[in-house]
Amino acid sequence: MMSLVMLAICGIAWGAVPVRPQLMRHRHSDALVSFAGPATNLVLFVVFGVLLYFFGRLGDSAFLLLQIGSLLNMVLFIFNMLPIPGFDGFSILSSFFPRLREFNSEWMTGIYFIMFFLIFFSFEYLWMAADFLLGLLLYGIHLIV
Numbered sequence: 001m002m003s004l005v006m007l008a009i010c011g012i013a014w015g016a017v018p019v020r021p022q023l024m025r026h027r028h029s030d031a032l033v034s035f036a037g038p039a040t041n042l043v044l045f046v047v048f049g050v051l052l053y054f055f056g057r058l059g060d061s062a063f064l065l066l067q068i069g070s071l072l073n074m075v076l077f078i079f080n081m082l083p084i085p086g087f088d089g090f091s092i093l094s095s096f097f098p099r100l101r102e103f104n105s106e107w108m109t110g111i112y113f114i115m116f117f118l119i120f121f122s123f124e125y126l127w128m129a130a131d132f133l134l135g136l137l138l139y140g141i142h143l144i145v
Contacts, residue, residue, distance in 0.1 A: 067134070070134050
């Protein structure tokens with residue numbers, strides 16, 4: 001329900017992926033599963049950045065599309081790695097520190113309220129950080145090529 005509210009207000013939603021815990025063989029397999037989503041955002045950031053470097057000169061619309069694709073994926077990666085309950089960063093952290101999972105639901109409700117404000121008040125800073133990282137990526141590609 002909270003995901004739908006955030007989609008209506010902020011344009012950001014999330015969902016759960018079904019996982020079969022009986023197939024997990026390693027102690028931190030749940031952390032690897034939780035990292036799959038942010039890792040995808042990280043890979044897409046790099047893919048869009050590489051495409052931007054090589055094909056961004058084709059025109060303004062291609063440049064803008066590739067730049068926004070890259071920046072949004074980095075913002076999603078950073079935001080999703082925050083150690084806030086409900087985000088993958090919390091799931092990864094609680095895999096290494098299991099006592100974090102013992103918080104009560106009242107505390108979790110407060111965290112969701114804080115998360116709501118984080119989205120509104122930190123998006124500009126996350127965007128600036130993503131832009132800086134995109135610049136570093138493009139510079140690194142320039143050094144390699």
